[in-house]
Amino acid sequence: MKHFSVLFIVLLSFSALCQQKAKTENVILVTIDGYRWQEFFGGPQKKVLRVKKYVHDADKLKSRFEDTDPVKSRAKLMPFMWDVIAKNGQIYGNKTIGNKVTLTNGYKFSFPGYNEILSGWGDHRVNSNDYPDDPNYNIFDFLASKKGFENKLFAVGTWDAFPRIINDKRNHVPVYVNMKADANGGIHIKNVNRPIDFDSWQTHIPAHNPYAKTDTFTYQFAKEYIARYHPRFSFIGFDETDDYAHEGNYDAYLNTANTLDSYMQDLWNFVQGDPQYKDKTTIIITCDHGRGDVPILEWRHHGHVYGAEYIWVAVMGPGISPKGEVMKKMLLHQNQLASTIAALLGYEYKPDHFAGKPIDSILDK
């Protein structure tokens, strides 16, 4: 009997050990600027597709991304999101079923949105895309103060405002825009062992936006940096979806979303094949703002546009239960992301200003 009990206790503790959740040791935060929840959850939208001036090759778009079933359509547009994250992670923000994620800053444009994501506060003072160095303590400042995160923070963005948004002068995080470190904390990657140099790519490819370069370079640079230096918190800010939407180029907007989805798949494949990251890394994908819905012209724009406050969040990683697309009615906020990231890494985010609470549903509380 005695032996049996001992065996029983051993078995119990073994099973308790097995049930212990795998933990997130690294986080990769990805943003897709101004990508609407409408396409995210519903695929290409008929009411935009039928407007000739927004669509160059409707047949091609339809053959690539459209299906009578919006659930299949969205998976054609973003296969990694819907075939992998929706099965192994969690997705929030399908407004049509009452699962809402909104920003709280009220401005519905980029700088205030990224400030809200990273600082956890939709600060009303941060009111312009030309805003100088962001005064708010953010998740980078917070993690920079933690043991084990020294030289393990990294940001790269297509838009040249990210050094000001992250405030790299204050926290010395290497923030790369146009593939160059902006302030003193950075390590400038030169591709000494590779035939292609990122800087020369940037110089020789014309930018379609004077303030933002090309997401493809941003991604390739991010992957190179992450592979070399293994940051524990990385931020990758993509931009082209916003540019193409403003231009009214629905083809390019959708093609960009599809391409960025393939980059995230590629990044995830890399992460899961790398011993320092495998099964220890959580990816969070979201956007800074949405865009308009009604009337139809307003799909292109945001700012003072009704509906542009609705965003979406996708997350996948160790210990995050595979709830898939969360269908429950709920209201989450952009200002909860910074504290959620901290909580995933085992910390309580404590800035010297207001910050939204961690998202319980992601943390399974």
Ligand SMILES: [Zn+2]
């Ligand atoms: Zn914009």
